[in-house]
Amino acid sequence: MIEEILSPEFVMISLPPMLVGLLACLACALPGNFLLLRRQALIGDAISHVALPGIVLAFLLTGTVAAWPMLLGAGAAALVAVALIEAVRRLGRIESGAAMGVVFTALFAAGVLLLERSDASSVHLDVQHALYGNLESLIWFDAMGWGSLLDPAALATLPEAAPRLAVVLVAIALLTRLFWKELALTTFDPAHASAIGLPTGLIGAGLAAATAVAAVAAFDAVGSIIVIAMFVCPPAAARLMTDRLGRQVAWSLVFAAISAIGGYVLAGYGPGWFGRPDAVSAAGMIAVVAGAILAAACLAGPRRRRAGATAA
Amino acid sequence: MEALAALVAALTLQAGWNASLVALGAGMLGLAAGGAGAFLFLRKRALVSDAASHATLPGVAAAFLVMVAFGGDGRFLPGLMLGSAISAGLGLALVAWITRATRLAEDAAIGAVLSVSFGLGIVLLTVIQIVPAGKAAGLEGFLLGSTAGMLQSEAVTIAVAGAIAAALVFALRRPMTLVAFDPEHAEATGVGVWRTDLAMMGVALLVTVVGLKIVGLVLIVALLIIPPVAARFWTDRVSTLALLATAFGGVAGYVGAAISSIEARLPTGPIIVLAAFAIFAVSFLVSPRRGVLAALLRRRRLEARVHLRQGLLALARGEAVYDRLTLRLLLARGWIRRDGAMTEAGRAAAAAAALDEARWSLARRLLPEAGVAERYDGLTPIGESLTPDQIARIDRGLARPEALA
Numbered sequence: 001m002i003e004e005i006l007s008p009e010f011v012m013i014s015l016p017p018m019l020v021g022l023l024a025c026l027a028c029a030l031p032g033n034f035l036l037l038r039r040q041a042l043i044g045d046a047i048s049h050v051a052l053p054g055i056v057l058a059f060l061l062t063g064t065v066a067a068w069p070m071l072l073g074a075g076a077a078a079l080v081a082v083a084l085i086e087a088v089r090r091l092g093r094i095e096s097g098a099a100m101g102v103v104f105t106a107l108f109a110a111g112v113l114l115l116e117r118s119d120a121s122s123v124h125l126d127v128q129h130a131l132y133g134n135l136e137s138l139i140w141f142d143a144m145g146w147g148s149l150l151d152p153a154a155l156a157t158l159p160e161a162a163p164r165l166a167v168v169l170v171a172i173a174l175l176t177r178l179f180w181k182e183l184a185l186t187t188f189d190p191a192h193a194s195a196i197g198l199p200t201g202l203i204g205a206g207l208a209a210a211t212a213v214a215a216v217a218a219f220d221a222v223g224s225i226i227v228i229a230m231f232v233c234p235p236a237a238a239r240l241m242t243d244r245l246g247r248q249v250a251w252s253l254v255f256a257a258i259s260a261i262g263g264y265v266l267a268g269y270g271p272g273w274f275g276r277p278d279a280v281s282a283a284g285m286i287a288v289v290a291g292a293i294l295a296a297a298c299l300a301g302p303r304r305r306r307a308g309a310t311a312a
Numbered sequence: 313m314e315a316l317a318a319l320v321a322a323l324t325l326q327a328g329w330n331a332s333l334v335a336l337g338a339g340m341l342g343l344a345a346g347g348a349g350a351f352l353f354l355r356k357r358a359l360v361s362d363a364a365s366h367a368t369l370p371g372v373a374a375a376f377l378v379m380v381a382f383g384g385d386g387r388f389l390p391g392l393m394l395g396s397a398i399s400a401g402l403g404l405a406l407v408a409w410i411t412r413a414t415r416l417a418e419d420a421a422i423g424a425v426l427s428v429s430f431g432l433g434i435v436l437l438t439v440i441q442i443v444p445a446g447k448a449a450g451l452e453g454f455l456l457g458s459t460a461g462m463l464q465s466e467a468v469t470i471a472v473a474g475a476i477a478a479a480l481v482f483a484l485r486r487p488m489t490l491v492a493f494d495p496e497h498a499e500a501t502g503v504g505v506w507r508t509d510l511a512m513m514g515v516a517l518l519v520t521v522v523g524l525k526i527v528g529l530v531l532i533v534a535l536l537i538i539p540p541v542a543a544r545f546w547t548d549r550v551s552t553l554a555l556l557a558t559a560f561g562g563v564a565g566y567v568g569a570a571i572s573s574i575e576a577r578l579p580t581g582p583i584i585v586l587a588a589f590a591i592f593a594v595s596f597l598v599s600p601r602r603g604v605l606a607a608l609l610r611r612r613r614l615e616a617r618v619h620l621r622q623g624l625l626a627l628a629r630g631e632a633v634y635d636r637l638t639l640r641l642l643l644a645r646g647w648i649r650r651d652g653a654m655t656e657a658g659r660a661a662a663a664a665a666a667l668d669e670a671r672w673s674l675a676r677r678l679l680p681e682a683g684v685a686e687r688y689d690g691l692t693p694i695g696e697s698l699t700p701d702q703i704a705r706i707d708r709g710l711a712r713p714e715a716l717a
Contacts, residue, residue, distance in 0.1 A: 039417050039419055040419070041417070041419040041423045044423070045362075045423055045426065045427075087604075088541070091596070091602055091603075091604060091607060092541065092545055092596065092602050094541055094544060095358075097358050097359045098353055098356075098358040098537055098541050099541070101359055101362070101537035101541075102534075102537055102538050102541050102589070102592060105531055105533060105534030105538070105585055105589075106538070106588075106592075108531065109534065109582035109583075109589070112581075112582040113582045116578070116579050117577060127456060225431050226431075228423060228427035229427035229428060232423035232427060233424050233427065236416050236420045239415070240414060267435070271442070276442060278441075278442045279438075280438040280439055281431075281435050283431065283434065284430075284432065284433070284434030284438070285435050287427050287430070287431025288431050288432050290427075291424065291429075291431065291432070294424055298413065298414050298416075303415070304413075305413075305414065306414075
């Protein structure tokens with residue numbers, strides 16, 4: 001095992017997807033904590049569905065599969081979706097879950113239709129990719145071994161999803177640290193927060209924007225399953241471990257990291273342990289590991305019950 | 313033109329036996345989905361079915377593996393449907409258990425079950441790729457639905473199952489309406505809320521399973537959510553809402569399936585969803601009660617009334633009016649001339665407005681017991697708010713202001 005990890009092949013083939021998976025999981029789990037506490041856990045679900053038409057439109061307009069136009073397209077689609085959901089909710093006085101359901105399914109359907117009608121499928125842009133990403137195809141061609149991590153020339157050829165997600169993760173982490181008190185207050189006691197003059201609406205919008213950025217940046221590399229699973233599962237499991245927000249965030253990051261690394265290892269090497277040379281879907285396995293962690297927390301987490309509920 | 317002819321043929325069931333069966337099946341499915349969805353919507357459970365539909369994937373994949381392991385054809389549709397129903401049921405049970413046994417809210421439970429079971433399904437799909445019989449399994453078709461190249465037996469299965477689901481919704485409509493409208497009352501009259509909710513989830517499950525092949529598991533939830541939301545724009549009555557949602561769902565399923573049968577590159581699931589969304593979009597725009605156009609019109613009308621009233625009061629006080637909109641409105645009513653001078657009718661209207669305003673302000677002092685202050689909005693003529701007797705009393709006061717002091 002150690003020998004395998006030290007080999008150049010590991011750095012070339014296994015390290016990039018592990019790194020990208022890890023960064024994506026952390027970037028999604030972090031804002032997921034606040035979404036969970038605000039009962040907005042399904043926003044990640046909606047955004048990752050909505051990103052598809054944005055990405056397809058960006059491709060049709062620019063004719064390339066470059067990352068930035070697609071990120072912009074997905075971001076624009078997310079904005080349109082949020083505006084539509086609000087309009088449906090307010091004008092129709094429709095409950096927000098149903099309003100969300102209408103908008104994200106319709107936009108996703110439009111994305112699939114656009115995809116089918118265009119020739120995008122010839123450039124590896126297809127629905128399967130959107131759903132479960134292409135972690136396995138991330139390869140660091142110039143890697144000669146672990147030493148390449150210190151070699152600027154080799155580092156420049158890392159799959160670009162890695163530095164992009166690193167930037168997103170650092171930005172979200174910094175913003176979370178910077179606005180920690182505001183986020184905590186508006187999450188736990190919005191009435192009090194607005195009474196002492198905090199712009200609750202603005203902070204909520206900022207959180208939604210950070211969520212969209214994380215979802216869209218991760219979506220491209222790892223597909224929507226991981227995005228949805230990471231917004232919900234690690235924070236939910238962490239919530240069952242502790243009552244303190246700081247510890248919950250820390251737990252959720254640990255769980256996200258375990259899911260990312262453990263899921264990738266199980267998917268890539270697991271079948272080998274049963275004597276099969278093949279690999280199974282890494283994105284799917286990461287979600288499954290996250291689910292297993294959540295299941296364990298549901299069964300044995302020290303703070304799994306509602307306050308006031310007696311142990312049965 | 314050719315496409316139009318093909319569409320007409322498909323809509324009138326002239327496009328071949330299979331296509332007709334699929335269109336009928338999709339129509340039945342839509343009816344059942346709209347009806348069941350209406351009750352899910354009213355019970356605020358709309359997104360629970362999203363967890364169930366994503367949870368079908370591991371069931372489909374596992375059923376395929378089991379059938380292959382026993383030497384059968386892994387693509388046998390009823391077998392796949394049974395597998396998907398079992399795992400979707402498990403998914404629903406998990407959502408219920410997480411919400412009850414832990415302190416996590418329902419949305420978190422839904423998100424977790426949805427994503428994890430979908431991830432598990434994808435893992436199993438890649439396992440299927442590994443086993444020899446799985447190379448051409450084509451189970452990816454269940455993600456977004458595909459009716460192209462459907463076997464006749466499959467089309468029959470779907471049409472029959474869709475009809476059963478629609479019949480179930482019809483049979484359960486009374487208890488479901490009662491529970492949706494007033495759960496406590498329903499419980500008191502002996503309609504078990506828990507039992508009815510369970511039956512409703514059962515129908516939603518059936519819709520999901522039947523819809524797998526046509527609409528696909530990613531989008532089937534749309535057929536449960538969009539029709540009732542569209543119906544909500546037209547009515548406030550539970551029974552009408554259920555009826556409308558059923559009809560909307562049926563039309564979306566039937567028309568969507570017919571459109572997609574015209575050409576290969578019109579995927580069935582997305583087209584059906586977009587057909588439902590088109591119905592929603594029309595409702596959202598033009599519904600007379602809650603539609604966007606109606607809201608805009610109401611706003612314009614209110615704005616016009618405020619401007620007219622304020623313009624008339626200004627004219628009555630002998631002040632000049634500068635506001636463009638006010639001037640235009642006064643001109644359109646024939647109350648002023650182009651040079652801004654009042655017409656005869658304008659003088660009468662201004663005098664009436666001034667009298668009304670004077671009556672209101674006195675009414676607030678004379679009749680505090682009638683809640684006049686709350687009813688004054690600066691627009692409503694006083695005659696609509698007070699009785700002639702009360703107005704006569706106010707007018708006596710206006711005629712002799714010194715008597716009031």
